[in-house]
Amino acid sequence: MQKFEKLTGLVVPIDRPNIDTDAIIPKQYLKSIKRTGFGPNLFDTWRYLDPGEPGMDHGKRRPNPDFILNQPRYRGAQILLARDNFGCGSSREHAPWALLDYGIRAIIAPSYADIFYNNSFKNGLLPVVLPRDAVDRLFRETTAAPGYRLTVDLPAQTVTTPDGTVFAFDIDAFRKHCVLHGLDDIGLTLEHVNEIRAYEARRKREAPWLFT
Amino acid sequence: MAAKTLYDKLWEAHVVRDNPDGTALLYIDRHLVHEVTSAQAFEGLKLAGRKPWRVGANVATADHNVPTTDRRAGIADPVARLQVETLDQNCRDFGIVEFGMSDPLQGIVHVIGPELGATLPGTTVVCGDSHTSTHGAFAALAFGIGTSEVEHVLATQCLIAKKVKNMRVRVDGPIPPGVTAKDIVLAIIGRIGTAGGTGYAIEFAGSAIEALSLEGRMTVCNMSIEAGARSGMIAVDEKTIEYFRGRRSAPKGDLWDEAATAWRELRSDPDAKFDKEVALNAREIKPQVTWGTSPEMVAPIDAVVPDPEKESDPTKRIGMRNALQYMALAPGTPIRDIALDKIFIGSCTNSRIEDLRAAAAVVKGKRVAKTIKLALVVPGSGTVKRQAEQEGLDRIFMEAGFEWREPGCSMCLGMNADHLQPGERCASTSNRNFEGRQGAGGRTHLVSPAMAAAAAIAGRFVDIRELR
Numbered sequence: 001m002q003k004f005e006k007l008t009g010l011v012v013p014i015d016r017p018n019i020d021t022d023a024i025i026p027k028q029y030l031k032s033i034k035r036t037g038f039g040p041n042l043f044d045t046w047r048y049l050d051p052g053e054p055g056m057d058h059g060k061r062r063p064n065p066d067f068i069l070n071q072p073r074y075r076g077a078q079i080l081l082a083r084d085n086f087g088c089g090s091s092r093e094h095a096p097w098a099l100l101d102y103g104i105r106a107i108i109a110p111s112y113a114d115i116f117y118n119n120s121f122k123n124g125l126l127p128v129v130l131p132r133d134a135v136d137r138l139f140r141e142t143t144a145a146p147g148y149r150l151t152v153d154l155p156a157q158t159v160t161t162p163d164g165t166v167f168a169f170d171i172d173a174f175r176k177h178c179v180l181h182g183l184d185d186i187g188l189t190l191e192h193v194n195e196i197r198a199y200e201a202r203r204k205r206e207a208p209w210l211f212t
Numbered sequence: 213m214a215a216k217t218l219y220d221k222l223w224e225a226h227v228v229r230d231n232p233d234g235t236a237l238l239y240i241d242r243h244l245v246h247e248v249t250s251a252q253a254f255e256g257l258k259l260a261g262r263k264p265w266r267v268g269a270n271v272a273t274a275d276h277n278v279p280t281t282d283r284r285a286g287i288a289d290p291v292a293r294l295q296v297e298t299l300d301q302n303c304r305d306f307g308i309v310e311f312g313m314s315d316p317l318q319g320i321v322h323v324i325g326p327e328l329g330a331t332l333p334g335t336t337v338v339c340g341d342s343h344t345s346t347h348g349a350f351a352a353l354a355f356g357i358g359t360s361e362v363e364h365v366l367a368t369q370c371l372i373a374k375k376v377k378n379m380r381v382r383v384d385g386p387i388p389p390g391v392t393a394k395d396i397v398l399a400i401i402g403r404i405g406t407a408g409g410t411g412y413a414i415e416f417a418g419s420a421i422e423a424l425s426l427e428g429r430m431t432v433c434n435m436s437i438e439a440g441a442r443s444g445m446i447a448v449d450e451k452t453i454e455y456f457r458g459r460r461s462a463p464k465g466d467l468w469d470e471a472a473t474a475w476r477e478l479r480s481d482p483d484a485k486f487d488k489e490v491a492l493n494a495r496e497i498k499p500q501v502t503w504g505t506s507p508e509m510v511a512p513i514d515a516v517v518p519d520p521e522k523e524s525d526p527t528k529r530i531g532m533r534n535a536l537q538y539m540a541l542a543p544g545t546p547i548r549d550i551a552l553d554k555i556f557i558g559s560c561t562n563s564r565i566e567d568l569r570a571a572a573a574v575v576k577g578k579r580v581a582k583t584i585k586l587a588l589v590v591p592g593s594g595t596v597k598r599q600a601e602q603e604g605l606d607r608i609f610m611e612a613g614f615e616w617r618e619p620g621c622s623m624c625l626g627m628n629a630d631h632l633q634p635g636e637r638c639a640s641t642s643n644r645n646f647e648g649r650q651g652a653g654g655r656t657h658l659v660s661p662a663m664a665a666a667a668a669i670a671g672r673f674v675d676i677r678e679l680r
Binding site: 015016017018020022023026027028030031032033034035045051054055083084085088089090091092093096111113114115118119122123172173174177184185186188189190192195196199200203206207208209210211212 | 228229231233234235237239241248249251252255260262265266268276277289291292294295298332334335340341342344356357358359360361363364367368369370372374376406407410411437440442461462463467468470471474506527528530531534625626627634644646647648649652653
């Protein structure tokens with residue numbers, strides 16, 4: 001997993017609530033058995049005017065000039081600004097894979113769907129939660145100022161605007177620790193092998209019908 | 213001792229260790245596996261030189277990506293074929309039980325789990341699929357996970373999780389004729405919103421929920437995730453226990469009695485406290501139809517498409533405008549005037565035998581409207597399909613002009629060849645009406661099986677209460 005510590009990056013705002021994982025990465029790309037290569041198909045149906053299928057040369061498709069990610073001023077964006085309930089819908093981890101593969105390293109939104117939120121941390125994509133009024137302000141500032149960049153500082157748990165305004169955010173201690181150090185949590189869990197075995201032995205006594 | 217909710221009890225029974233940071237290591241009893249979210253997890257396992265912790269806790273099937281037409285020719289799409297073959301190979305490599313594409317017991321993972329008795333009351337059930345909440349109908353703690361967590365469960369039989377809050381949704385009163393579990397859950401989502409359950413485990417309770425069959429309860433729990441809740445659940449009653457009697461992997465003999473006794477404890481204490489309570493009156497629920505691109509955008513059949521300009525919240529207003537534009541619907545249009553192009557009866561929400569019976573009862577002796585380009589019935593499993601064929605439901609559907617297909621997820625998400633063309637409008641018994649969900653540019657209206665069947669006959673939505 002990629003580590004996330006501190007990032008100053010260009011911000012792209014997508015101003016709609018409830019952006020679902022079908023929009024983030026449509027189903028036809030879920031046939032892949034790899035974790036990489038999803039970037040060209042991030043927001044595929046919004047991003048291109050013509051339909052896409054796996055295996056196409058997506059560089060030759062017609063981009064939708066109205067879609068914000070295609071506007072030259074947002075090229076190279078690393079921070080995605082979004083509205084409530086970002087990532088709702090399916091459990092596909094292809095959604096954070098696609099965002100990362102495109103180059104997004106952090107998202108700022110007032111709220112996320114639970115499974116997406118969880119999946120993001122497992123891949124070093126940082127989903128930052130800020131209050132609605134702060135997000136409103138960031139939307140206004142991003143839209144008004146081409147080249148608008150924010151600094152996301154995970155150790156300090158802050159987002160800093162170009163004029164020096166600082167917004168603090170909350171994050172679970174365990175998730176922060178794993179993302180900061182790029183830790184494999186399977187390895188961490190396997191440090192408790194004896195406890196898992198002890199639990200399992202007890203479970204087998206209490207609910208033997210689950211072990212037949 | 214403090215009174216506990218069902219969720220509290222299920223959680224506590226599975227804690228391997230409480231971590232000092234507020235998370236817990238949670239033991240997973242059952243892991244359901246399908247082709248779309250597992251390949252990368254198995255690859256990770258292999259690369260790290262790890263093996264599944266407890267092979268017997270896993271059950272696999274191919275469902276998302278399989279054709280629903282004749283399977284003897286295999287899968288035409290080479291990318292899809294590789295994914296399904298990769299699941300077969302991984303299951304062979306690790307000794308995991310798989311109901312592969314040509315197995316008579318194959319089906320949608322959330323249909324076959326309970327059907328086989330792999331899902332049992334009191335278990336933790338996870339799967340790399342958000343509709344894993346379905347299994348909560350059996351008083352199980354069941355939730356969807358991503359591929360990293362699929363790998364974690366394979367390797368450790370555990371997940372690192374944090375306890376969420378408790379919500380209870382009570383639905384009381386008699387269920388009116390023509391109103392089904394699907395209408396109840398759509399009405400709930402309409403009330404609390406698509407993120408109303410985020411951060412909660414929902415327990416569905418009340419006399420209307422108790423009156424539902426286990427299949428109806430699965431429909432309700434299935435769509436918990438559409439209200440934002442990773443898990444939904446319902447207390448055990450005698451119907452729950454009877455559901456499992458004689459099922460393939462259910463306990464037998466003395467173990468059955470022992471299990472049934474334990475299962476009867478799986479209910480919230482009478483004085484348990486919930487962080488949030490919501491109540492609906494079943495009497496007031498009508499057949500529901502979604503009109504927008506989020507399951508919360510739902511209205512009763514006798515309503516009209518709402519006007520975004522009357523919405524006071526500016527973000528919601530924009531969302532509604534976008535949705536109506538995508539759906540090509542004008543505010544004020546009566547729902548029953550909406551004409552359809554395609555009909556889909558299937559998915560982990562509504563593809564079980566009772567769903568097919570309800571649809572067939574509406575269809576019997578009638579013809580699909582000439583304006584309908586395709587009407588599909590996709591049973592949830594091989595078992596459901598055979599049962600339906602024994603009852604003659606397949607003939608009822610085919611004589612009416614429906615296509616009778618092989619089991620799988622099919623046009624719920626359109627990963628296989630079953631999908632909408634741009635601009636096509638579908639009455640669907642599935643769970644998501646997101647933009648492009650059933651095919652790029654496709655327009656989805658979520659309804660119950662009976663409502664979808666009636667729409668197929670009329671070519672537009674009708675109030676099934678008037679057919680009776």
